[in-house]
Every structure is written in structure tokens, then in C-alpha cells.
Amino acid sequence: MNVLDSYRLNGRVAIVTGGARGLGRQHALALAEAGADVAICDLLEEEGARTRSEIETLGVRSLFGKVDITRPEQIDGFIRSVEENLGTIRILVNNAARPSEGCALADLDDALWREILETNLSSVFYFGKRAAARMAAAGAGGSIVNIASINAHVISNIAPRYNATYCAAKAAVENLSKSMAAQWAPQNIRVNTLAPGYIHTSQTAATAAIPEALKRNIENTPMKRYGRIDELKGAIVFLASDASSFMTGSTLLIDGGYTIW
Numbered sequence: 001m002n003v004l005d006s007y008r009l010n011g012r013v014a015i016v017t018g019g020a021r022g023l024g025r026q027h028a029l030a031l032a033e034a035g036a037d038v039a040i041c042d043l044l045e046e047e048g049a050r051t052r053s054e055i056e057t058l059g060v061r062s063l064f065g066k067v068d069i070t071r072p073e074q075i076d077g078f079i080r081s082v083e084e085n086l087g088t089i090r091i092l093v094n095n096a097a098r099p100s101e102g103c104a105l106a107d108l109d110d111a112l113w114r115e116i117l118e119t120n121l122s123s124v125f126y127f128g129k130r131a132a133a134r135m136a137a138a139g140a141g142g143s144i145v146n147i148a149s150i151n152a153h154v155i156s157n158i159a160p161r162y163n164a165t166y167c168a169a170k171a172a173v174e175n176l177s178k179s180m181a182a183q184w185a186p187q188n189i190r191v192n193t194l195a196p197g198y199i200h201t202s203q204t205a206a207t208a209a210i211p212e213a214l215k216r217n218i219e220n221t222p223m224k225r226y227g228r229i230d231e232l233k234g235a236i237v238f239l240a241s242d243a244s245s246f247m248t249g250s251t252l253l254i255d256g257g258y259t260i261w
Contacts (some may be wrong), residue, residue, distance in 0.1 A: 006243040007241045009034040009035045012091055013087045014038045014090065014240065015039045015041070016095055019042055019095065020042035023095060023147070023196070025054075029051075029233070031091065032058045034240075034241065036060060036240075037086045039064070040052065043068065048064040052064040069123035070119055070122065070126075072130075088140065092131040093240070094123070096119070100156060101163055104160040124146050132180070140188075141189055143190045143239060143241070146192075147196070150196065150197045152174045153171075158207060158216075173193065177191050178191075190248040192244070192249070193250070194239060196227065196232055198256070221257060222258075223257055227255075235252055235254055
């Protein structure tokens with residue numbers, strides 16, 4: 001096989017959670033550009049519909065569903081809809097998450113702790129378990145890409161708000177991914193994690209608007225800049241495709257070198 005052909009996703013069905021905007025939208029477009037039919041889910045209906053239309057202009061099929069990723073029954077309904085309309089799921093990108101808490105640990109409300117863990121960690125389990133079951137039943141294998149963060153490796157250096165819950169959740173996503181990879185390798189289901197650094201998105205805009213935080217983040221990044229929102233597209237296609245066929249249980253860090261130091 002030509003090496004470039006190994007990146008093609010023609011005929012495969014992908015799901016991207018949180019795919020209406022931001023990095024999720026970029027992940028969905030990347031998979032579509034590589035030839036996959038892409039279903040996205042989100043709570044943002046208008047933006048989700050626009051992204052669905054954008055995907056379809058690339059010559060592939062798409063579907064949007066309004067889904068609360070912390071509600072397993074809604075996930076079940078969405079997966080049924082994807083299979084009925086697009087076919088067997090071969091790729092899942094667990095991208096949906098909520099931003100960091102933005103407060104010191106002592107000020108963190110118990111309910112907010114639970115909300116962040118449920119959204120950023122439990123949803124990865126809910127979606128991953130269900131998608132893997134469908135992949136296994138079909139017998140064709142598949143690829144699951146769970147989105148973590150450099151905060152799985154280093155905490156947010158924005159004193160006094162170190163974003164403990166967000167960092168803990170993203171670290172747990174990486175270990176959950178390893179467990180998934182070990183469990184499902186016999187069914188030819190690969191599970192890997194993508195850990196981005198500081199990327200210019202709506203989620204990082206609040207921190208970037210704080211001059212001292214922006215300066216510190218850039219100074220701590222060897223490449224001396226934030227990443228562009230489109231700079232993860234190649235990695236998503238790599239992890240989803242046969243180009244990474246002997247890779248499972250791994251984390252791919254794309255952070256401009258932030259975690260070097």
C-alpha cells in the first residue's frame with residue numbers, strides 16, 4: 001500500500017463528540033477530508049447544523065445529533081441513529097469536554113467537581129464502551145481517539161487556579177484509554193490518546209486574555225506560540241487510519257514542546 005493511501009478513510013463511519021465548533025469541528029472536517037462519513041453530536045444545535053453542512057460539502061455523508069454526553073440513554077439513541085443512517089461505526093473521537101474550573105482548589109464546589117469529572121471523564125467511558133461494542137459486533141475493528149491534554153502531564157500554572165479537577169480528569173482519560181486498549185485489542189479495536197497543548201480556541205481565550213498567563217504560556221513553550229486550531233488535523237487522521245495500525249494504548253503529545261521542560 002502506498003503510504004498516503006494508508007491515511008485514507010473512504011467508506012468508514014466516524015463519530016466526533018463535541019463536533020459543532022472549535023477543535024471538534026476541526027477533527028470532524030479532517031476525517032471528512034480523508035474520506036470518512038462523519039456524525040457529530042453536541043448541545044449546540046445551530047452550530048452543529050452548520051458544521052454538518054460544511055462536512056457534506058466535502059462530498060461525504062454527515063449527521064448531527066443533539067446529545068448530552070453525560071446521559072447514556074441519549075448516547076444509545078445517537079449511536080442507533082448513526083448506524084441506521086450511515087452504517088457501522090469504525091472511528092470514534094471522544095472530544096467533548098467542558099473548560100477548566102478557573103478557581104483555587106479550596107474554592108471548588110463539590111457539585112462542580114462532579115460535573116467536570118462526569119463531562120470530561122465519564123463521557124469517554126460511556127461513549128467508548130458503546131462504540132467498541134458495535135465495532136466488535138461488526139467484526140471489522142476500529143479506532144478510538146480520546147482527547148486528553150497536556151494537563152494530564154502538567155498542571156495549569158495559573159496561580160492560584162491550578163484547575164485541579166480538569167487536570168485530574170484528563171490524566172484519568174489517559175489511563176482509561178490504556179485500559180480500553182488492553183481490553184479491546186483482541187477485537188482489533190485500537191485506542192489512543194491525543195494530548196494537545198495550548199491551542200487558540202474559544203476555551204483557551206479566557207486564559208489568553210490574561211496578559212501574564214499568555215506571556216507565561218508562550219515563554220514555557222519552546223516554539224514560542226500557541227498552536228493554530230487546524231494543527232491537530234493531521235494527528236487525528238493518523239490515529240484514526242491504518243497509518244497507525246500497530247499503535248494502541250499510546251498518547252500523542254502535540255504541544256509545541258511545552259512538556260519538554
